[in-house]
Amino acid sequence: MTTATPTTLSIKHLSKSYVAGKPVLKDISLDIADCGITAIIGPSGTGKSTLIRCINRLVEPTSGEIHFEGGNLVALDRSGLRLARRHIGMVFQEYNLVERLTVMENLLTGRLGYVSPFKAWLRKFPEADIARAFELLDAVGLGSFANQRADSLSGGQRQRVGIARALMQEPKLLLADEPTSSLDPKTSVEVMALMRDLCHARGIPVVVNMHDVELAKRFADRIIGMSGGNVVYDGGPAGLTDDVLKSIYGGEDWLQ
Amino acid sequence: MSSTAVQPPAPRVAFRTNWWSRAAWIALAIYVVYAMSRLEITWDRFVLGLGNGAKFLDRMFPPHIIQPDSLLKGLTESLEIAFLASALGILISLPIGLFAARNLMPVWATWPARAIIALCRTFHPVIVAIVFVKAVGFGAMAGILALVVASIGFIGKLFAEAIEEISLKQVEAVRASGAPFMSVIAFGVMPQVFGRFVGFATYQLDSNLRNSTMVGIVGAGGIGGTLFSAFQRFDYDFVCAILLCIIGMIMAGEILAQWVRKVFLERGKVDEE
Amino acid sequence: MSTTLVPDRIDAKTWTRFTPGQRFAxxxxxFALVLALVVSARSVEIIPEFLWDAPEQMQDLFKRMWPIAWAHYPGGVHDALVETLHIASLGTLFAVIMAIPIGICAANNVVPSKPINYLAKLVLVASRSVNSLVWALLFVGVFGPGALAGTLAIAFRSIGFVGKLIGEALEEVPRGSIEALQATGSPWLSILSKGYWPAVEPAFWSIVLFRWDINVRESAVLGLVGAGGIGLALNAAIDLFQWDRVAMCLFAIFVVVIVAEIVVTQIRKRVL
Incomplete structure (x- = not known):
């Protein structure tokens, strides 16, 4: 969906090298439109995860610009970055819940950027936040789990909590770093469907990186193929022919 | 969304209040107030002391070695006490620890061994030193004996625990070959606990070194005596010098112990694999 | 050594270069151990007559200790014993209050600043290198004899222990959940209270209980240098050669220490 909808996120000439002289991302430029799921696919070690993490600067970009909500994220100082991150939700491969907190508390960590540390410590969250947390819990099908500890949940349930936590932020953009890689195939589909439905209803664009091409084709509105730190494909799922896949992953034995 | 799960119960509480933990915090707060009033710990006393502390520090610096002979003698004696006590303590605690291991020994052996270990562990080495000063007179001997007791308590306990955690399969394999009891210990048990044994032996040497600088306070030899008498004469600059020497010695000991552990535990790791 | 032969052989194959070095080390x-022992044994001052005399003296000592002066407990020991417990508990509490910020500063993942980490670690090492009796001597000098000096001695000796373990526990917190909180734009303090704290809470209580147990033992000696507690009663009895009262004090210490250990193991088993 590279139609002329207003762009939410605009990445310009982004490069990242962990070791000087060995760039993982090579001069990437991308515009993410105002809705729909954008899937980034590509072989392991090609910088998909680095790209996603550069957007909210969990990984510091080496050079380039990332424009979001009218500002350049790369140029922000610590407190500016913190305020900007409040508008970017993130879902992780290993769920990254705080294991010893309850599901409800995990959801409310999505509001920590808005609540003073002292009030957060006393668990004095605004009524509206708590009401919305219950709403989201119902939406992800975990309505009765509010007071259960996160470490008592299954992988699929944890990832639902992860999605709900990200949506608690009322984000303008959702990043998902391999959200289904630790889940079984059935749960993966359920989680992706959940993410698509919830974000579609709220008009939140999603950038997700995944290694499962079929899953990407099924759920993504736009697919970005990466190889060796470069974008080699950018288009709809229909255009993802075997030739394109070969150019992304190399070789052909793995294609049926 | 496949599983629309169970319908949530009617009253929805975001956080369950943990009354137990609240009660515990309140109890703690009450206790603190009570205990502080009993010990007569007040802010005024504290502030008053801070003024004293400034004077005290002023008198401590610069450190000054008034009696170099006595300092040197005290330090060497502390070292000697620590070495001998560790060696003797480890030697004695090995059989006691072995006897206390419940997976290898019958009850009639573990019970008295455990009682000895508990008794040795209970008392601070300095208190034990008091008793030995009475028994063998002032001097290093009392210190050595006190630290031997401490070592037995510590190493005996850990050694017994280490043996209790070993895999009995290996022991059984050696037993099955018809080996006599001592060989079972030497080939079935010792190799399995050697790595950890080095760990706590060096730890004990370290700990004995620390305590050997203290037993002198009650007359059981070492630098502690020099330190205490300097205190009582208000020679705070000498006190400061002695303290710096003790800290230096302990830190050197700690580094040395770490190095020894590294030398031996690399092999210990290979053993595990 | 049947079981160690095999690893040695593996050693030889993969680490040929290092084996002689390791052996040498x-x-x-x-060699150093044996040398140290021999030198120590030869030069340490032991008066043989005293040593031969020891069994007799010990017997004499135990004879004087028995029967234990039970009657002395209500008047002379009970208050001192309770004071000892207060010193241990309050000392642990003060130590924990001071050790938490220092421990946080020592953990590189929480405070990513090497100079602050090193400074915090230096404070922790300094606290641990000074024995609680020495701390007690210093605080008796500053605050005068009494329980205040003892409490502070226990507190300052414990800071290093508690702070070091808190720092290590913090450094072991998995990065993932912390990263997730950072990604929500949480302020540092909230990440601390909602990310790090839940993860280290069990370790924290375990450390506190462990140290309290040690402090009960340690606070019993502080009285020897005038810093309050049962050590004072013990010292007084020793100075007057009232060995039956000494035995009473020792027995009281024994019971309290054992009870403290049982309490700690039970709490650890049930709650943590």
Missing amino acids: RYTVY
């Missing part, structure tokens, strides 16, 4: 340690 090990023999150096053995």
Whole structure:
């Protein structure tokens, strides 16, 4: 969906090298439109995860610009970055819940950027936040789990909590770093469907990186193929022919 | 969304209040107030002391070695006490620890061994030193004996625990070959606990070194005596010098112990694999 | 040594270069140990007459200790014993209050600043290197004899222990959940209270209980240098050669220490 909808996120000439002289991302430029799921696919070690993490600067970009909500994220100082991150939700491969907190508390960590540390410590969250947390819990099908500890949940349930936590932020953009890689195939589909439905209803664009091409084709509105730190494909799922896949992953034995 | 799960119960509480933990915090707060009033710990006393502390520090610096002979003698004696006590303590605690291991020994052996270990562990080495000063007179001997007791308590306990955690399969394999009891210990048990044994032996040497600088306070030899008498004469600059020497010695000991552990535990790791 | 032969052989194959070095290091340690022992044994001052006399003296001592002066407990020991417990508990509490910020500063993942980490670690090492009796001597000098000096001695000795373990526990917190909180734009303090704290809470209580147990033992001696507690009663009895009262004090210490240990193990088993 590279139609002329207003762009939410605009990445310009982004490069990242962990070791000087060995760039993982090579001069990437991308515009993410105002809705729909954008899937980034590509072989392991090609910088998909680095790209996603550069957007909210969990990984510091080496050079380039990332424009979001009218500002350049790369140029922000610590407190500016913190305020900007409040508008970017993130879902992780290993769920990254705080294991010893309850599901409800995990959801409310999505509001920590808005609540003073002292009030957060006393668990004095605004009524509206708590009401919305219950709403989201119902939406992800975990309505009765509010007071259960996160470490008592299954992988699929944890990832639902992860999605709900990200949506608690009322984000303008959702990043998902391999959200289904630790889940079984059935749960993966359920989680992706959940993410698509919830974000579609709220008009939140999603950038997700995944290694499962079929899953990407099924759920993504736009697919970005990466190889060796470069974008080699950018288009709809229909255009993802075997030739394109070969150019992304190399070789052909793995294609049926 | 496949599983629309169970319908949530009617009253929805975001956080369950943990009354137990609240009660515990309140109890703690009450206790603190009570205990502080009993010990007569007040802010005024504290502030008053801070003024004293400034004077005290002023008198401590610069450190000054008034009696170099006595300092040197005290330090060497502390070292000697620590070495001998560790060696003797480890030697004695090995059989006691072995006897206390419940997976290898019958009850009639573990019970008295455990009682000895508990008794040795209970008392601070300095208190034990008091008793030995009475028994063998002032001097290093009392210190050595006190630290031997401490070592037995510590190493005996850990050694017994280490043996209790070993895999009995290996022991059984050696037993099955018809080996006599001592060989079972030497080939079935010792190799399995050697790595950890080095760990706590060096730890004990370290700990004995620390305590050997203290037993002198009650007359059981070492630098502690020099330190205490300097205190009582208000020679705070000498006190400061002695303290710096003790800290230096302990830190050197700690580094040395770490190095020894590294030398031996690399092999210990290979053993595990 | 049937079981160690095999690893040694693996050693030889993969680490040929290091094996002689390791051997050398090990023999150096053995040699140094034996040398140290021999030198110590030969030069340490032991008066043989005293040693031969020891069994007799010990017997005499135990004879004087028995029967234990039970009657002395209500008047002379009870208050001192309770004071000892207060010193241990309050000392642990003060230590924990001071150790938490220092421990946080020592953990590189929480405070990513090497100079602050090193400074915090230096404070922790300094606290641990000074024995609680020495701390007690210093605080008796500053605050005068009494329980205040003892409490502070226990507190300052414990800071290093508690702070070091808190720092290590914090450094072991998995990065993932912390990263997730950072990604929500949480302020540092909230990440601390909602990310790090839940993860280290069990370790924290375990450390506190462990140290309290040690402090009960340690606070019993502080009285020997005038810093309050049962050590004072013990010292007084020793100075007056009232060995039956000494036995009473020792027995009281024994019971309290054992009870403290049982309490700690039970709490650890049930709650943590």
